[in-house]
Amino acid sequence: MSDEVRPGHVRVRLDLSYDGTEFSGWARQAGGRRTVQGEIEDALRTVTRSRETTYELTVAGRTDAGVHARGQVAHVDLPGELWAEHREKLLKRLAGRLPKDVRVWSLTEAPAGFDARFSAIWRRYAYRVTDAPGGVDPLLRGHVLWHDWPLDVDAMNEAARGLLGEHDFAAYCKRREGATTIRTLQELSLRRGEDGIVTATVRADAFCHNMVRSLIGALLFVGDGHRAPDWPAKVLAAGVRDSAVHVVRPHGLTLEEVGYPPDDLLAARNREARNRRTLPGTAGCC
Incomplete structure (x- = not known):
């Protein structure tokens, strides 16, 4: 192309x-x-x-x-x-x-x-969820997920830190034939606003299919106490889908921003991004 x-x-x-x-x-x-x-x-x-x-x-x-x-x-x-x-x-x-x-x-x-x-060097998504006992504000119902267990945001952030960096995210992606699942997760952090809504900020150079929603699904399991903070990183290291990792519903997810390099670096980034990636110490293929 x-x-x-x-x-x-x-x-x-x-x-x-x-x-x-x-x-x-x-x-x-x-x-x-x-x-x-x-x-x-x-x-x-x-x-x-x-x-x-x-x-x-x-x-x-x-x-x-x-x-x-x-x-x-x-x-x-x-x-x-x-x-x-x-x-x-x-x-x-x-x-x-x-x-x-x-x-x-x-x-x-x-x-x-x-x-x-x-040419893009990163995409930034936000996923919004509330654990309010009464549910989601009706005016926000199309953009915020309701999670009916109390969430420990500190535990979720601890878990998120173990996922940062360049990894093979096969455990959190829906595989597509011939496509790599190696990505660099640049930011994954969660903050509870004054309105009680927890916003997860997720930024990476690129995302594979269902990656953000799977990552959020794993962090919610940590936040509500069903799994320990080190569990999402263990799933990542195993490299295979875990039946306990749920792909959360899409309506809480918004693509917020796409980042590009300076104009004089656009063409170089364009060429680089077309190359199939491998992790250090692994052989490339097809």
Whole structure:
């Protein structure tokens, strides 16, 4: 896959957010299921009067069904003439065409070497949960998980520290054929707010399928006293799925921000991220 923009085209960066409640995830799917990518591509085709032509989006992080995003990033390659004709009015036209649960906040010409997915150096998610005896505030029910056991946040943070760094997260990921599960977990911390909601901040260079929700599931087991703080790290070291690690529900999860290097390092990061990773002391394969 080339990171070069085709001659006569312009790469455009989109910054966007969405409420994932009614979406079957980010990626366009067969069978008419409603997706974020599908809604934006359809709206883009309509407002640029492109008829049968669909300009495909590349996204920083493919979110699952029910997961929200506040700071998602994508890019699309548009013909230069079309971009020149529509760029001044495109944002407002998209606002009028898109459904209210997805918004594009900015459209900018991307610097050379930019790829929304492969140029990213980190993604930051937040998972929100409350252990309030009465449950979740009805106004927040679509974004906060209710856990019906009291949570010890200090114990959860102790457990989280044992997961930081570069590891093979196979025990916390749904395997995909040919894909590596080696990731660098840069931050995993939890804080209880004045409203009683516990927010987990999870930042990594990239995430494999179900990784964040599995990590939170393990930490909740520690927080409510069902497991000791060293248990999540032991699961990680074992390298296989543990039936006690539950993938928590998606609605508590939000993609908050995507980080990129300075413009002059975008192309190098793009190339680096395409390489299959191995841990030190292990042999590479396929």
